[in-house]
Amino acid sequence: MARKGRHGPRPDTFTIDGGEAELLRDADRDGGWMLLVGGVPQSYVDLSDPTYLDFEYMRLMGDVVDALGLEGEAFDAVHIGGAGCTLPRYIAATRPGSRQIVLEPDAELVRVVRERLPVKGVPGLRIRVTDGRSGIAALADEADDLVVMDAFAEASMPVELATREFVLDAARVLRPRGAYLANVADGFRLPFARRVAATVRSVFPHTLLMGDPGVLRGRRFGNLIIAASREPLPVAELTRRAAGGIARARMVAGDDLAAFCAGAAPLHDGEEIVTPTPPPQVFGRS
Numbered sequence: 001m002a003r004k005g006r007h008g009p010r011p012d013t014f015t016i017d018g019g020e021a022e023l024l025r026d027a028d029r030d031g032g033w034m035l036l037v038g039g040v041p042q043s044y045v046d047l048s049d050p051t052y053l054d055f056e057y058m059r060l061m062g063d064v065v066d067a068l069g070l071e072g073e074a075f076d077a078v079h080i081g082g083a084g085c086t087l088p089r090y091i092a093a094t095r096p097g098s099r100q101i102v103l104e105p106d107a108e109l110v111r112v113v114r115e116r117l118p119v120k121g122v123p124g125l126r127i128r129v130t131d132g133r134s135g136i137a138a139l140a141d142e143a144d145d146l147v148v149m150d151a152f153a154e155a156s157m158p159v160e161l162a163t164r165e166f167v168l169d170a171a172r173v174l175r176p177r178g179a180y181l182a183n184v185a186d187g188f189r190l191p192f193a194r195r196v197a198a199t200v201r202s203v204f205p206h207t208l209l210m211g212d213p214g215v216l217r218g219r220r221f222g223n224l225i226i227a228a229s230r231e232p233l234p235v236a237e238l239t240r241r242a243a244g245g246i247a248r249a250r251m252v253a254g255d256d257l258a259a260f261c262a263g264a265a266p267l268h269d270g271e272e273i274v275t276p277t278p279p280p281q282v283f284g285r286s
Helices: 056-067 086-094 107-116 132-137 164-173 191-201 235-244 254-261
Strands: 012-016 019-025 032-037 040-046 076-080 099-103 125-128 144-149 174-186 206-211 222-229 250-253
Touching: 012 107, 019 107, 032 107, 040 086, 056 086, 056 174, 056 206, 056 222, 056 235, 076 086, 076 132, 086 099, 086 125, 099 132, 107 125, 132 164, 144 164, 164 174, 164 191, 174 191, 191 206, 191 222, 191 254, 206 235, 206 254, 235 250, 250 254
Parallel strands: 076 099, 076 144, 099 125, 144 174
Antiparallel strands: 012 019, 019 032, 032 040, 174 222, 206 222, 206 250
């Protein structure tokens, strides 16, 4: 998850299908806005500079996007989970000509974003008001170069978007060299993240995990990024980017990822799975 950021004392609040959304202006950056749902930071958007990625985990996702394919090459991408459309804005700016679809089930949240964090000027971007499972099922085989799973109900990843059945359908949508990118949140000892990683590894032969060293050691709640493909991923490049970023991150791949997932069974539809939620102090709530 992410910090609350630098903002003024008067957030704008909106009633959405998923509860209450807040928009907080960043006092330190012109055009900077934080979107929260249920008190949980969901997106940071800089309307003046879409290449600015404030959240640490979003910067890691941007690193993966930057390392895939040729520099500046246009992508066809589908994003499960919309919020402020931070990564779609980034891709549109750094890979001109990309065609992107955002799947977001909360119609009121989409309305707030369109009105307050406008996406009309983002070339090649469309938003569909639908849930992730239905939205992916409606897409053709081999339709996209990138599938991004970044959907949360407040601070929890929806279980139906973590199962092997869903990941298989996402893989169906990808072209042979396409990549799957997922944002997972977990805490002490990472039992859920291990199962999600095992699930993705059961579908894609090439999988890696990136995150803050403290989160990867299971010492605190936070976000981990999973990237996967049928083709080899740029592990060396991503290792360099992770180690050299403003917020140092660690890469787990190959035998190390196999050890990370040891004993963790893939998730399946129909299981009774409780997704982890952060302790209240993570977001300053009591």
